[in-house]
Amino acid sequence: xxxxxxxxxxxxxRSTVGFDRLFDELGRQFANSSSGTTxxxxxxxxxxxxxxxxxxxxxxxxxxxxxxxxKDGNTLTVEGNIPGVDEHVxxxxxxxxxxxxxxxxxxADHVYVENATLELGMLNIHLxxxxxxxxxxxxIAIQNASESVSIDSDKE
Numbered sequence: 001x002x003x004x005x006x007x008x009x010x011x012x013x014r015s016t017v018g019f020d021r022l023f024d025e026l027g028r029q030f031a032n033s034s035s036g037t038t039x040x041x042x043x044x045x046x047x048x049x050x051x052x053x054x055x056x057x058x059x060x061x062x063x064x065x066x067x068x069x070x071k072d073g074n075t076l077t078v079e080g081n082i083p084g085v086d087e088h089v090x091x092x093x094x095x096x097x098x099x100x101x102x103x104x105x106x107x108a109d110h111v112y113v114e115n116a117t118l119e120l121g122m123l124n125i126h127l128x129x130x131x132x133x134x135x136x137x138x139x140i141a142i143q144n145a146s147e148s149v150s151i152d153s154d155k156e
């Protein structure tokens with residue numbers, strides 16, 4: 001009997017609202033990477049607080065001019081394009097990946113990219129969830145029923 005890996009994030013599910021599709025997509029991505037599709041470049045997703053996340057990709061060898069980040073709807077795409085690599089080198093061992101990549105991340109509604117930084121071979125993409133005011137919780141004042149209804153008996 002073969003046991004399949006699944007990605008569960010109970011702690012994140014309990015503390016977030018509106019990221020269900022993000023977690024579902026991460027589960028699908030994890031399942032795809034377990035089934036033999038490429039996992040390049042490796043990445044982490046961290047929750048900074050209730051409304052902030054950071055995606056970190058290990059992009060050693062890429063510079064700002066060879067990386068591209070695009071957000072289209074709820075899809076965040078990170079691409080890296082290395083110009084022609086010297087293919088005349090006779091490597092005795094080649095363990096450092098130097099290949100083009102495209103990696104997609106599905107974002108929850110109302111999540112936007114706050115900024116992206118490249119430092120020491122790590123591309124860090126900071127995400128923030130910001131609900132529009134009409135979707136934020138509202139405090140409703142409770143009034144005393146006897147104070148809010150007045151009956152004027154003199155006007156009959």
